[in-house]
Amino acid sequence: GAGVSQSPSNKVTEKGKDVELRCDPISGHTALYWYRQRLGQGLEFLIYFQGNSAPDKSGLPSDRFSAERTGESVSTLTIQRTQQEDSAVYLCASSFGTKQTQYFGPGTRLLVL
Amino acid sequence: GIQVEQSPPDLILQEGANSTLRCNFSDSVNNLQWFHQNPWGQLINLFYIPSGTKQNGRLSATTVATERYSLLYISSSQTTDSGVYFCAVESDSNYQLIWGAGTKLIIKP
Numbered sequence: 159g160a161g162v163s164q165s166p167s168n169k170v171t172e173k174g175k176d177v178e179l180r181c182d183p184i185s186g187h188t189a190l191y192w193y194r195q196r197l198g199q200g201l202e203f204l205i206y207f208q209g210n211s212a213p214d215k216s217g218l219p220s221d222r223f224s225a226e227r228t229g230e231s232v233s234t235l236t237i238q239r240t241q242q243e244d245s246a247v248y249l250c251a252s253s254f255g256t257k258q259t260q261y262f263g264p265g266t267r268l269l270v271l
Numbered sequence: 272g273i274q275v276e277q278s279p280p281d282l283i284l285q286e287g288a289n290s291t292l293r294c295n296f297s298d299s300v301n302n303l304q305w306f307h308q309n310p311w312g313q314l315i316n317l318f319y320i321p322s323g324t325k326q327n328g329r330l331s332a333t334t335v336a337t338e339r340y341s342l343l344y345i346s347s348s349q350t351t352d353s354g355v356y357f358c359a360v361e362s363d364s365n366y367q368l369i370w371g372a373g374t375k376l377i378i379k380p
Contacts, residue, residue, distance in 0.1 A: 200370045262314035
């Protein structure tokens, strides 16, 4: 597609359930980033992929969070045993490489009840 | 790590006014980007500007890397300019973009 797409656009889940968020980057973009944005706040870096490898996982807030990327394309962010504080918008971005302009998807709005 | 500070935190203007948003950063950077997040949450890249001056329509940006600041200018503001403007920088040491807290801009008709 022409831009970064994310699914689902909205997700409501119960505390303790696992959720999977998907990101489809712009075709040809080797770098992919996941961010979290809590209501009224700035972006918080979670993880970065170069190709299928993740050289920087330092932003993942706990071991309940994991991410993978296959085929240098789609990435999934998985949150296990969700907690209410996980409620946020999860944004994905891609770029041709590091130190390049990042293009953002519309985000997934996650609400944990 | 690098600290990014944006000012002002909030700005309310009448349509047609001009504005200047500032981004200060605490260390040398390889990369500085300005983004606009519209009221529906979509983030749009405005400028990739590690140094120098760029212009795009009513918007322009200047980064003075040696003095560790960047300015975003918006002229003849329109209501569609409303939203939050973020500055984000990338350091030499890793590939993370470090984000400022944003400037929330409201343009009144």
